[in-house]
Amino acid sequence: MIITFYGTRGSIPVCESGFQEFGGNTTCVAVSGNTLGESVLIFDAGTGIRQLGKKLIHQVFSEKNKIFITFSHFHWDHIQGFPFFAPAYDKTKHIEFFILSDTPPVDDLKNVLSKQMESTYFPILIDNMGANFTFTINKSDELSFDGGKLLVNKHNHPGGAYGYRLEVEGKILVYCTDIEHGEEIDQKVVDFCKSADVLIHDAQYTPEQLFNHRGWGHSSWEQAIEVAELAGIKKLFLTHHDPEHNDEFLRNIEKQCQKRFPNCFLAREGQQIKI
Numbered sequence: 117m118i119i120t121f122y123g124t125r126g127s128i129p130v131c132e133s134g135f136q137e138f139g140g141n142t143t144c145v146a147v148s149g150n151t152l153g154e155s156v157l158i159f160d161a162g163t164g165i166r167q168l169g170k171k172l173i174h175q176v177f178s179e180k181n182k183i184f185i186t187f188s189h190f191h192w193d194h195i196q197g198f199p200f201f202a203p204a205y206d207k208t209k210h211i212e213f214f215i216l217s218d219t220p221p222v223d224d225l226k227n228v229l230s231k232q233m234e235s236t237y238f239p240i241l242i243d244n245m246g247a248n249f250t251f252t253i254n255k256s257d258e259l260s261f262d263g264g265k266l267l268v269n270k271h272n273h274p275g276g277a278y279g280y281r282l283e284v285e286g287k288i289l290v291y292c293t294d295i296e297h298g299e300e301i302d303q304k305v306v307d308f309c310k311s312a313d314v315l316i317h318d319a320q321y322t323p324e325q326l327f328n329h330r331g332w333g334h335s336s337w338e339q340a341i342e343v344a345e346l347a348g349i350k351k352l353f354l355t356h357h358d359p360e361h362n363d364e365f366l367r368n369i370e371k372q373c374q375k376r377f378p379n380c381f382l383a384r385e386g387q388q389i390k391i
């Protein structure tokens with residue numbers, strides 16, 4: 117399993133100097149690898165998906181190999197890159213959008229994505245992009261996925277958000293962003309993350325900032341580490357960095373995190389993990 121971060125920023129993209137090490141693009145993580153064939157599974161379509169698109173546009177996909185895109189939820193920072201995803205304009209490409217949940221957040225997935233492309237907001241309509249799209253709402257909490265399985269867990273965030281657990285050939289990845297635990301760590305989330313090789317977890321705030329941002333839907337790095345400790349995680353990657361946290365600030369946080377949990381890293385745009 118190859119996991120690549122294309123966007124690690126939360127809330128809004130940033131492009132100032134001092135933000136280049138951890139990156140300024142909003143959330144997008146791609147999973148590829150042997151068991152996936154030529155397919156790629158994409159979690160979230162924040163602005164980072166633009167760079168991923170530039171790579172995938174040169175890739176030839178056969179009939180059964182596709183670009184799969186799923187979403188933690190539909191806040192802007194998780195969908196705003198899609199209109200700039202080059203493969204969506206290539207009529208030889210097939211993109212399968214899907215939601216996996218027995219309580220789906222929307223009943224029309226295409227509608228959610230096409231709304232931000234209405235002529236008031238964007239020059240090209242989704243139907244005029246060119247690629248072959250399918251939109252699937254899978255009313256289940258588990259899906260067979262390329263020889264393994266993909267599981268989903270709904271967690272607390274304004275409007276709700278979903279974490280994903282991908283298990284393939286004995287390797288486990290959990291993607292869990294835009295989560296607010298509340299006063300205590302959500303035990304359901306800990307159970308869902310159990311024994312993962314890699315956990316990608318929201319850590320937008322410092323513990324002090326979290327105190328002043330109740331209801332914004334995010335976690336502190338301390339909470340993310342607590343989840344990792346309770347769930348027996350091998351490697352923890354913190355993401356959804358606050359747009360006000362520059363490289364120096366984040367490097368400092370990473371040092372503090374590693375004192376408590378040595379296998380904890382703050383995700384950097386372009387970083388690749390193989391498990």
Ligand SMILES: [Zn+2]
Pocket residue numbers: 126127143191193194294356
């Ligand atoms: Zn977000």
Ligand SMILES: [Zn+2]
Pocket residue numbers: 189191273294333
């Ligand atoms: Zn959100």
